Amino acid sequence: MNELEIGLLGGLSVRRAGKPVKLPASRKARAMLVFLLLTGKPQHRERLCDLFWEGPDDPRGALRSAIWKLRRLLNDPEAERIVADREWVRFEPVAVNIDYTSLTERAQRDEALAGEEFADVRAALDQPLLAGLDLPDHPEYQAWLAAMRDEAETLRARLLPDLGARAGMPLDRPGQLHLARQKIGFAGARDGTRIAWARIGTGPPLLKAANWLNHLELDWDSEVWSPLFQELARDHCLIRYDERGNGMSDWEVDNLGFDAFVTDLEGVVKQSGVERFPLLGISQGAAVAIEYAARNPDRVSHLILWGGYASGWRVDDDSVEARAEREALITLVANGWGRDDSSYRNLFSRALIPGATEAERTAFDEFQRKTVSPANAARFLETFADIDVRHRLSAITCPTLVMHARGDQRVPVAKGAELASRISGAEFVTLPTDNHLLLGREHSSELFVAHVRQFLSDEAGPA
Numbered sequence: 518m519n520e521l522e523i524g525l526l527g528g529l530s531v532r533r534a535g536k537p538v539k540l541p542a543s544r545k546a547r548a549m550l551v552f553l554l555l556t557g558k559p560q561h562r563e564r565l566c567d568l569f570w571e572g573p574d575d576p577r578g579a580l581r582s583a584i585w586k587l588r589r590l591l592n593d594p595e596a597e598r599i600v601a602d603r604e605w606v607r608f609e610p611v612a613v614n615i616d617y618t619s620l621t622e623r624a625q626r627d628e629a630l631a632g633e634e635f636a637d638v639r640a641a642l643d644q645p646l647l648a649g650l651d652l653p654d655h656p657e658y659q660a661w662l663a664a665m666r667d668e669a670e671t672l673r674a675r676l677l678p679d680l681g682a683r684a685g686m687p688l689d690r691p692g693q694l695h696l697a698r699q700k701i702g703f704a705g706a707r708d709g710t711r712i713a714w715a716r717i718g719t720g721p722p723l724l725k726a727a728n729w730l731n732h733l734e735l736d737w738d739s740e741v742w743s744p745l746f747q748e749l750a751r752d753h754c755l756i757r758y759d760e761r762g763n764g765m766s767d768w769e770v771d772n773l774g775f776d777a778f779v780t781d782l783e784g785v786v787k788q789s790g791v792e793r794f795p796l797l798g799i800s801q802g803a804a805v806a807i808e809y810a811a812r813n814p815d816r817v818s819h820l821i822l823w824g825g826y827a828s829g830w831r832v833d834d835d836s837v838e839a840r841a842e843r844e845a846l847i848t849l850v851a852n853g854w855g856r857d858d859s860s861y862r863n864l865f866s867r868a869l870i871p872g873a874t875e876a877e878r879t880a881f882d883e884f885q886r887k888t889v890s891p892a893n894a895a896r897f898l899e900t901f902a903d904i905d906v907r908h909r910l911s912a913i914t915c916p917t918l919v920m921h922a923r924g925d926q927r928v929p930v931a932k933g934a935e936l937a938s939r940i941s942g943a944e945f946v947t948l949p950t951d952n953h954l955l956l957g958r959e960h961s962s963e964l965f966v967a968h969v970r971q972f973l974s975d976e977a978g979p980a
Contacts, residue, residue, distance in 0.1 A: 519593055525551060525617040526641050526669075527738065528648040528887055531591070538590055542890070545569045546583035548650050548658060550591075550608070553599075554615060555665060559607040568658050616641055617669070624672055642673045648734040649887065651765060653703050653711065701733055704788035706761065706781050708772060713765035714758035714785045718750030722794040723973075725749075726782055726809070727760035728802030729897065730888045734765065739884055740877050741870065744957025748966045749797075752973075756794075758785045762897065763889040773896045775904055779808045786816065795819035795973055800928065800953065801826070803936070804906045811912040820917040820940075821969055824925060824953050826932040827939070829904040847898045854891035862886060868927045869953045877956065910939040917943040918972045920965060924951030944972070 521538075524530040529547050531538040540547055549569050553560060562580060569583075570576035584606060588599040596611040620641060646669040652658050699717045706712055715733045736742040749755050759766040761781055762773050782805060786794075796817045798806025803825020810817040830843055846864065854862060862882040866873070870881060889897070917940045921933030930947060937945035946968055950961035 519596075520612045520614060521591065521598070523554065523613060523615045525554070525615065525647055526620075527645065528735065529650060540590065541583065541586045543583065543586075544650065545579075545652065546586055548652055549580075549583055550587055551647055551650060552658070552661070553606065553608040554610075555617075557608075559605040561605060562603075565606060569652070569655060571655075617646065621672060642669075645734045645737070649732065649765065651701075699733070699737075701765070702788065704758070704781075704784045706777070706784050708770075708777070710761050710770050710772075710777075710781070711767045712758055712761060712781050712785060714756065714788065716754055716756045716789065717746070718753055718755050720753045722789075722791045723749060723753035723755050723797060724786065724789070724791065724794045725755065725757040725797040725799070726802040726806040727758055727778070728798070728800045728805075729901075730763055730885055731757070731759050732764040732884075732888045733757070733759055735884060735887060739881070740873075740956055740958070741881065741954045744962060745955065745966070749969070752970060756785070756789050756791065758782075760897075762893040768890055768893060773893065773900055775804070775808075775900055778805045778900075779812070782806075782809050783813070786813075792816070793818050795821060797821045797823075797969075798825055799823045801901045801904060804904045807906045807909055807913065807936075810915060811906075811909040814912075814914050817915050819973055820913060820915050821972065822917070822919045822933075822936060823955075823965065824921060824928050824933070825919070825936055826928050827905070827907045827910060827936055829902040831902040832905045843902065847895050847902075850898060851891055851895035854886070854889075854894045870956060871924075871926055872950065872952045872959065873956060907939070910936065911941070913940045913943075916972070918946065918968065919943050920946045920948060920968060922950045922952055922955075922961070923947045925953050926951060927953040 519534045522532040522535075524532075529540065529551060531540060540550075549565060552565075552568070562577065566576035566580055570579040584599060584601050588601070591598045593612075596609075598609050598611055598613065600607050600609055646666050647662060651662065699715050701713060701715045704712045704714055713733055731742065736746060746755060746757070758781070761770050761777060762768055793816055796806045796810060796819070798804070798821070800823075803822040804827065806820060806822065807825075807827070810820050830840070849864075853860070862885045863878065865885065866878045866881045870878065873881065885894075917937075919933055919937040919940070921928075921930045923930055925933075933947075934945060937943040948955075948961040948964050950959060952959065952961070955962040955965055
């Protein structure tokens with residue numbers, strides 16, 4: 518009999534005999550699975566319909582479809598785990614190991630842990646419970662999910678101080694402390710798309726435009742994003758959001774065009790209530806920030822751009838060979854992004870963070886897989902290729918700081934120089950790194966934050 522390993526900390530994952538099981542794309546089906554897992558008792562079909570599929574459509578049909586998909590994935594000939602009859606549905610934990618349940622049992626047994634075992638337990642508890650399984654339009658389920666996350670925090674508080682005293686290891690993990698204080702909301706876009714946004718920290722506002730692959734919760738476990746956001750939130754109320762099509766925002770959207778990215782930013786600004794603020798744009802998020810600042814000069818006090826570009830590769834006069842290579846890459850992403858083999862995603866991690874260790878790249882590969890679907894990853898690349906805000910650069914009137922990695926392999930430093938040269942009064946700074954996305958442990962990350970702080974503390978803008 519094949520044992521299932523089910524992970525609930527850091528997002529839902531299932532492995533059979535050590536190999537990942539591809540779960541249903543439907544977030545409601547996955548949410549129903551964890552509800553059955555954690556309640557541990559039979560649930561009436563009507564109850565499940567009310568929780569997950571209440572509406573004018575066919576809730577019972579949607580429930581039947583979800584049950585069928587889960588039974589096909591999780592049941593074995595020797596182990597019927599998803600059990601359903603005409604009235605009831607339940608999960609039978611036959612040959613199943615659930616990370617959260619195991620840790621709860623350890624807390625009840627008051628086991629003494631140290632060394633690598635302690636590190637493993639702490640790493641598990643540092644992960645947010647059921648990340649990515651929020652259903653904001655289903656208040657009863659959301660209330661249950663909030664209660665479960667509170668329970669997870671209680672478990673962490675119960676285990677880690679005691680374990681830390683035994684092992685003599687530090688307890689505080691700033692990323693998780695910030696996550697506990699992060700306030701997540703949802704803004705409705707013009708076309709009805711739900712955009713997830715968050716604020717964290719105190720002080721004057723700093724708003725970050727979305728860029729390639731973010732996740733409001735999982736970012737806090739990333740060696741790329743967590744250190745940067747922690748530092749920025751020390752001085753500011755940091756406001757950020759997940760781009761449509763990825764992260765905690767709606768994935769199933771018709772429009773992934775550049776103008777939709779800009780209007781989504783406008784919607785987040787309106788929802789947040791901030792009037793005037795510095796705006797940070799990273800990578801293709803720089804173009805979104807530029808367009809927003811050009812449209813709303815009275816709202817943006819300072820513009821900060823890192824690793825940005827004004828025009829995508831289809832707009833530039835690239836060679837035929839280079840264009841063909843990039844077009845082929847989009848096809849590879851569409852067909853290979855979601856595979857267990859990370860080789861396709863690794864193409865990006867090696868270009869984005871060439872200075873990373875193998876472990877850091879592996880973690881970033883997995884982060885990318887959880888954050889976007891294969892189809893949307895390819896659609897994003899299509900949109901980025903056609904970006905062109907060169908005609909908007911002369912419209913930027915606020916103080917602007919343009920920074921770029923000297924050895925950037927994804928967006929050459931010449932692209933950053935072009936931005937700075939065509940924005941009136943812009944300051945241009947290069948940092949000694951090859952990484953398009955900065956790693957928190959590298960010195961250039963510290964330099965980046967130092968430049969931002971100095972730039973924003975100078976009310977007159979750059980010299």
